[in-house]
Amino acid sequence: MRRHVLIGGGVASLAAAETIRAQDAAAEILLIGDEPHQFYSRPGLAYWLSGEISQSFLFPFSENDFRGLNLQRWRGRAEKIDPAGQQVLLSNGSAVRYDRLLLATGADSTPLAVPGAGLRGVVKLDTLDDAGAILALARKARSAVVVGGGITALEIVEGLAAHKVHTHYLLRGARYWSNVLDEAESLLIQQRLTAHGVELHFYTEIEEIMGQKGQVCGVRTSDQAQIACQMVAVAIGIQPRKELAQTAGLKTARGVLVDETLRSSDPHIFAAGDVAQVLDPHTGQTYSDSLWSSARRQGQVAGLNMCGIPTAYLKNFSLNVTRLAGLTTTILGAVGGGSRDADLAGLARGDSESWRQVPDARVVEQGGGGDRLRLQVGQKHVVGALVMGDQSLSQPLQDLIRQQVDISAVREALLQPGASIAAILHPFWTQWKNKHAA
Amino acid sequence: MQPRPPSRRQISVEANVVADSSRCVQCGICSYNCPIEIDVRRHAWLEIPVSDSHCLTCGQCVARCPRGVLRFERSPMFQTRSPEEK
Numbered sequence: 001m002r003r004h005v006l007i008g009g010g011v012a013s014l015a016a017a018e019t020i021r022a023q024d025a026a027a028e029i030l031l032i033g034d035e036p037h038q039f040y041s042r043p044g045l046a047y048w049l050s051g052e053i054s055q056s057f058l059f060p061f062s063e064n065d066f067r068g069l070n071l072q073r074w075r076g077r078a079e080k081i082d083p084a085g086q087q088v089l090l091s092n093g094s095a096v097r098y099d100r101l102l103l104a105t106g107a108d109s110t111p112l113a114v115p116g117a118g119l120r121g122v123v124k125l126d127t128l129d130d131a132g133a134i135l136a137l138a139r140k141a142r143s144a145v146v147v148g149g150g151i152t153a154l155e156i157v158e159g160l161a162a163h164k165v166h167t168h169y170l171l172r173g174a175r176y177w178s179n180v181l182d183e184a185e186s187l188l189i190q191q192r193l194t195a196h197g198v199e200l201h202f203y204t205e206i207e208e209i210m211g212q213k214g215q216v217c218g219v220r221t222s223d224q225a226q227i228a229c230q231m232v233a234v235a236i237g238i239q240p241r242k243e244l245a246q247t248a249g250l251k252t253a254r255g256v257l258v259d260e261t262l263r264s265s266d267p268h269i270f271a272a273g274d275v276a277q278v279l280d281p282h283t284g285q286t287y288s289d290s291l292w293s294s295a296r297r298q299g300q301v302a303g304l305n306m307c308g309i310p311t312a313y314l315k316n317f318s319l320n321v322t323r324l325a326g327l328t329t330t331i332l333g334a335v336g337g338g339s340r341d342a343d344l345a346g347l348a349r350g351d352s353e354s355w356r357q358v359p360d361a362r363v364v365e366q367g368g369g370g371d372r373l374r375l376q377v378g379q380k381h382v383v384g385a386l387v388m389g390d391q392s393l394s395q396p397l398q399d400l401i402r403q404q405v406d407i408s409a410v411r412e413a414l415l416q417p418g419a420s421i422a423a424i425l426h427p428f429w430t431q432w433k434n435k436h437a438a
Numbered sequence: 439m440q441p442r443p444p445s446r447r448q449i450s451v452e453a454n455v456v457a458d459s460s461r462c463v464q465c466g467i468c469s470y471n472c473p474i475e476i477d478v479r480r481h482a483w484l485e486i487p488v489s490d491s492h493c494l495t496c497g498q499c500v501a502r503c504p505r506g507v508l509r510f511e512r513s514p515m516f517q518t519r520s521p522e523e524k
Contacts, residue, residue, distance in 0.1 A: 011464075044465035047504070057466035060483060292463040321461055321505035328504065391506055395458070 002027050004306055005088055005096055007078045007244065008104035009033025010042065011292055012273030012299035014061070016102050019303030021069050027307075029071035030096060032078050032088070037128050038066075043292055043350065045131040046323075049159025058128065081248035083266050100268055100306040103245055103256055104299065107238035107274035107290060110345045112147065116209030121216030121231045125152050125349075134233065138163040141230035145170060145219050147206055148235030149177050149341050150348025151322050154189075156233045158325065161196050168227050169193065170204045172342035179337040179344075180355050184365075185372055185388060192325035206232070237345040238290060240275040253277055254346065255288050260312040262302040270306055272298035278313060289352045291320055317384075317401050318352035321394065327370070330394040333384035333401045334359040334376060359383045364414055366421050373421055377414055380406050393422055396429035405432055450495050453510040457482035462507040468499035482507055 004020050004027055006013040017029050040058040047053045066073070077091040087095045109124040111117060123134050134156065138144075143166040146157050153169070154176075160167045175186035190200055201221070208220045209232050218228045240255035251257040251265035255277035262270045262278065273295035277286045289295075297313065304311040317333040334357040347353065361376040361383050371389030375382055375397075381404050385397040400407065410428045413419055459482055468478035474492055478499045481488045488499075500508045 041464040041466060043463035044467075047465050047467055052504075053466055053470045057470045060464040060466070060479060065480075293460050319460060323504055328506075330506070394506055398458075398461075 002099045002307075003097060004029050004100050004102070005098035006031045006102045006104060007033075007088070008102075008106055008273065008275075009035050009039055009073075010104060010106055010273060010295065011039075012104035012295040012302070013102065014039050015296045015299030016104065016272065016303035016306070017069055017071050019300045020307055021071070023304065023307040023309065029069070030098075031071055031073050032090070032096075033073070033075060034077045035127065036075070040128050041292075042127075045125060045128060046155035046159065048131055049125075049134060049155060050162045055128075055132075078244060081244055081269070083248050083250075083269065086268060098268070100270065102299075102302055102306065103264070103269065103271040103275055104273045104295075104302075105241035105244065105275045107240045107349075109152075109235065109349075110237045110239050112206065112209075112232075112234045112236060114206050114208055116211055116216070116219075117234075119209055119211040119216045119232075120214055121211075122209060123156075123231060123233050125156055125233070125235060134159060134231075135163075137231045138165050141165050143168065143227075143229045144231045144233060145206070145227055145229045146233045146235070147343070148233075148237070148348070149343030150180075150235065150237075151320075151324070151350040152235035152348050153233075153343070154193075154324055156235060157193065157198055158196075158323075160233070161198060165231075166197070166199070168199045168201060168229065170201045170206065170221065172203065172205050174202055177341060177343075179341040180331065180335060180351075181337070181386070182365075182374065184367060185374070185386065188367075188370070188372060188388065189325045189327065192327060196325065235348065236343065237348055238274065239346070240277075240288070242275055245269075245271070245275075253286065257286060260314065261305045261310065262298055262313055263305060270302040272302040278315070280315065281312070287315075287353045288347055289315075289318055289354070290347050290349045291318060291352055293319060294352070315354075318354045319398060319402075320350055320352070322350060324388075327388050328391055330385070330387040330391060330397070331355055332386070332397055333382075334361075335374070335384040335386050336363075336376060355384070362415060364419070364421065366419075375414070375421065377407070377411060380408055380411075382407060393425060396425055399433065400425070400429060403436075448512065449497070449510045452512045453495060454487040454489055455481070455493065455495070455499060455508050456487045456511045457485065457507050458509075459483065459485045459507070461505045463505065465504070467502050467504060468508060471498045471502045473498060478508070487511070 044058045080089040087097045145168045147170045205222045210218045245256040256271040260281045274290045301313040321330045336358045361378040364375045366373045374386045376384035387394045462482040
């Protein structure tokens with residue numbers, strides 16, 4: 001009987017556990033996690049912060065669902081991996097043997113390296129407990145400072161605004177999320193934030209977090225201004241939790257390096273989710289994602305390979321649907337931007353390196369009334385898209401990009417100045433879909 | 439021209455809520471908003487239509503999902519099929 005040990009209690013581990021159980025009813029599965037809570041939706045924390053759901057709805061699996069998987073769960077830390085002995089040393093001093101091991105340890109937020117960063121009231125949004133701490137502070141705080149970029153920073157900003165906390169959002173550069181959004185898109189988000197009462201400070205960074213009796217009372221900024229606040233939220237990016245892999249001698253770079261079967265440099269050890277840096281066999285490049293859907297799929301693929309069923313994780317595009325300042329936004333494929341965003345040290349949560357690729361494509365855009373649509377039109381395919389506001393083209397573009405549908409028949413029409421993108425793409429997609437379904 | 443969505447009557451008699459699980463992050467808003475407490479989220483995880491006979495097809499879950507995961511799709515159960523297809 002094969003023993004599978006899964007380190008990490010997030011979606012990649014759960015997906016691997018389900019897959020392994022579906023393949024092998026007799027396998028032993030041990031899931032090790034250091035979270036004090038059972039499996040929860042990390043992206044769902046944003047909706048808890050904004051008051052749209054209660055905490056009890058964050059848990060996708062019931063105890064009955066866990067029983068159905070017939071796995072052992074152990075709460076605590078995996079301290080060390082002994083690859084030669086194929087065992088994991090646990091924080092209670094015991095060791096567990098494995099035949100196959102999955103590292104799905106996720107990522108931690110990057111701390112802000114300024115004086116005062118250790119004061120009470122400096123928060124991040126990695127875990128359910130972090131979200132609980134933000135909510136507890138938001139109930140008492142009058143004002144807050146948020147630094148960082150990407151989706152997480154805005155999740156915090158919007159959560160605080162929902163609790164009537166006056167929020168200062170500090171941006172190091174001229175605009176929000178400059179390596180994924182274009183200028184018009186950044187401006188749209190910034191205008192909405194301002195309309196919601198958020199105070200934006202451009203070209204501004206924190207030099208020091210000031211405290212009183214160990215508690216945040218304000219920040220001093222790079223232009224020597226002082227902002228009084230009772231909390232400081234930091235979302236400047238994430239760092240894969242790769243220490244276990246490093247001390248075990250596995251090959252690592254930004255994350256744990258794995259091939260397209262999610263296998264690390266040790267043939268018995270796999271990695272999936274935020275901690276994995278995955279090889280694309282077509283390009284020879286490696287890439288990282290911090291997306292729920294990628295983590296789930298990687299967990300499934302790792303699970304199959306751990307069961308001895310050779311399966312490749314082939315990624316053809318990254319998708320996220322999120323809300324930016326209340327505006328529903330779908331990001332698909334390569335949307336360009338390339339340049340560095342000063343507000344982020346590497347990836348943020350809900351982010352993908354592949355979005356930053358600058359494709360060999362022509363940009364087609366359309367906007368108005370708070371909606372915006374931007375396509376990257378390649379020679380034969382749409383290779384990326386960003387849909388803000390009206391989402392009627394979100395699903396069609398997902399299909400066209402994911403399936404790499406040949407758009408030669410409508411490409412010239414799309415590239416005409418002032419072309420109505422929806423009027424061209426909707427019937428084209430409907431026709432493709434009907435043909436595809438037939 | 440955009441495809442015409444199913445009418446309210448067609449939805450209530452012929453359609454089920456179905457999920458695109460590649461968009462779903464299991465946030466639970468669908469289950470939270472279901473007036474009769476169907477665990478819509480679990481259906482999305484398992485990639486199965488909400489075929490619970492108690493489903494009112496009220497559309498709360500579809501409308502509230504912040505990520506466009508859910509939609510109504512006509513169930514093949516009651517669609518007329520040609521004799522050759524039967």
